[in-house]
Amino acid sequence: MTESVQFQQVSEIPGLVLSTARFAAFSFDRHFHLDLHVGLVTDGVQRQRVNGKTVLHGPGSIVLMPPGEIHDGITVDGSQSTLKTFRLSQELVASVAEEISGLHREPEFAGALLEDPLLAGHLLRLHNEMRWCNAASSLAMQAEWLTLLERLLSQSRTIVPETVPGSLSRIQWQRVRDYCFSHLSDKITLDELAGLCSLGRFQFLKQFKQTIGMTPHAWLLRLRLERACALLSRSSQAIAAVAQEVGFYDQSHFNRAFRQAYGVAPSCYRA
Template identity: 70%
Template sequence: MSEYVHYQQVSEVPGLVLSTARFAEFSFDRHFHLDFHVGLVSEGVQRQGSHGKSVLLGPGTIALMPPGEIHDGAAQDGGEYTLKTFRLSQELVAGVAGEISGRSHVPELSSAVLDDRLLAGSLVRLHDTMRDSGGAGGLDVQTQWLTLLESLLLQSRAVVPERVPGALAPAQWGRVRDYCYSRLAEKITLEELAALCGLGRFQFLKQFKLTIGMTPHAWLLRLRLEHACELLLQGSQAIATVAQAVGFYDQSHFNRAFRQAYGVAPSRFRA
């Protein structure tokens, strides 16, 4: 396989750049970055040197590299490896850390290698989703992005999370519910829902789950599918029209979600 490197800016998240690379003969000389790097080796093994020590990075490990940290990298024993990175500006990290902790401050980031196969796998899948979809505008991707970034910052002990006071108030939940019911065909963002409650995104995510027992995305997805069932049973609209009416602009995505929820394809549901 030939070597390549691809960079992609995520427009919905200012300060975030994704990179995907395949390396064999190429090696990184000693260098540093001005942004915060989250590195994931999805295939093969990379040997990384920092602070006079050498570590091996492979599937299941997460490399956290703060701004200014001097390091290098190369394939281990002449092999090939695939490297995926999230490159986060210092402003982006500071903003997210402030939301998590509830106070404005610049977190003290340090280099670390986390051995967490579950978290690493989730980050690789999120990286692929952002790359393939060209952004992070959907409620599902927004939720995954913030939740996983919170996990990284907490594991690196860069922030102390703000205490969540409890569930949403009935009036807050009512505003969220009515907003979603009235806009099923539209794109709904995490920022919009949090603003309805006068909350930050992290606090809203936690309070919503305490209230409902599901994430906002999971609840909204089910709401859309339940409404789709009603439209399908009426039998007067094409499946593609039903999918668009409940916020699915990709019919294949609608079919997969429907089958996963009800065990049959939409065409079989109303047969």
């Protein structure tokens, strides 16, 4: 394995930096960070000493390293390992924690090792998507980012998520529905939909799911695919043009989503 370290700022989320590091027989001296680190080892095993304790960090586990926590790191038995990290500035964490908890106060962190393969898998997929898809402002990724941070911060007992009762009003739902129908070819963000309802993003996600029984992204995806079906059956437009008209800017993504929803490719639906 060739040793390498890569950093990538996520421009749509100020204060977030992604890193991917590949090590072979490498060790970190004792050090600390000024931001919050969420670490995922995807292969190999790393050993860390934190607060006088030694922990092993491998695939399926999540390390939460708070600002100022002194620690080291070494690959076990000189093996190879890959570490992927979300680096969140204190300002970003405070903003998200307030949004999720509904409380205006600085979150208190403690180092944590969470053994949760399912959450680790979701975080790893999000890390990869943010690195390669260049779509951190998309509705799906915004919702996934907020949802996973809720799970991570609540599991680590950093915050208690706000209880969001009720559902969208008839007027709020109509605004969201009308906006999506009229902007189907555009990129629609979580911020825009929440703003239509005069709600925070976290509140909107909870109340939308309570109202519709689907996430905003799942509902919008189905709306786009249903509109695509109508266009495919009524016109001779090229499939790529249909995909773009309903908001898919990648035809391969459109083909995959269509096949998953209806069991056939768009070309077969038309035939």
